[in-house]
Amino acid sequence: MDRRQKKTRESIFRAFISLLSEKNFNKITVDEIIQLADVGRATFYAHFETKDFLLKDLCAELFDHIFYAENHSGHTHLNIFQCDIHDSVFLHLFKHVKENDNNVGKLLSSNNNEIFLEYFKNGVRTLVINHISDFSDKKPSIVPEDFWINHVTAIFIETLRWWLKNGMKQSPELITEYFLQSV
Amino acid sequence: MDRRQKKTRESIFRAFISLLSEKNFNKITVDEIIQLADVGRATFYAHFETKDFLLKDLCAELFDHIFYAENHSGHTHLNIFQCDIHDSVFLHLFKHVKENDNNVGKLLSSNNNEIFLEYFKNGVRTLVINHISDFSDKKPSIVPEDFWINHVTAIFIETLRWWLKNGMKQSPELITEYFLQSV
């Protein structure tokens, strides 16, 4: 990719994240973004069709490298499995968020944009589906499988949000314990 | 309240709910609302400062009579306790939503507006706090009290959303069982 394109794109993302952390998505104007990013108006629209697409692209940028990756044969798989095999994937995810807290954390805790949360939720859901057998001994027999997947996903998300809201005081290991115990 | 005011207000709410069920809050224009509600532009702004306030007022309209009520001495209390004492409050809440599914249900299942969900969540949270002792025997000892309140609240909300998303096929009694068992 052309160096200019990359710089513009990153500059817009940076500005956008900064604005998102202090105000609601719907209150942010394109003018604010391009002024903070210091790019021309036409440039913005050359990169992103609308503000909605900007948000969607940002989601992809932030999450895809955590959740998904492509191997050489073009298949998509869960990228998170490639990391340290000794951690549970959930502990691993908590660590990811903590390391990256200027971006993912900031956005997940500012309860602004469903699109963002929705995107993240889908990633976690995929993860949960792949690990649902770890929780099957805790599943009450009367609830349907689909309910249970939803349930575990929601608990993970809410644990994460609680952690972020309270300033990530606990270690990722302890939070993982909270998560696992409360399922 | 003047009969005209009441009619106008209700007409706007009706139109707004109808629009909310088919498109995102941010995509709805004031023009669409007043055309569907069949009221003048100036009238709309005489009732609601902005579209945001309209949403907030709608939340109050739909939820306050479920969650809160004022007694004659002016104190606010949980209205839900006044209903059938034999039901658990949670079963009761599921019933409320089912009866009112053209409004509350429609809006909660269309994952559009955080303001709406946030408002609802606060009501549920108050409820959970008042009943947290019912769940204390299930609470893992390592998690903090505040975490646990969050957790139970989230499970209730997610159970409700799952139920709505799947067309409320289960009875309120069964869903309450799902909820209680998965805590």
Added chain:
DNA sequence: TTAATACTGAACAATTTGTTCAATAACATT
């Protein structure tokens, strides 16, 4: 009947959005 109040609808300025275009700058390649 009357006085107060709510509604109307059109007109208005101010913001915001998304597009266009010609000029300029940065880039990759030879």
Added chain:
DNA sequence: AATGTTATTGAACAAATTGTTCAGTATTAA
């Protein structure tokens, strides 16, 4: 270093939307 390609710029533009104003009309409560 020269060249052709591509990205960026900034200004100008129409269209859509917001929120306000006001004089005229209709409804209400008493």
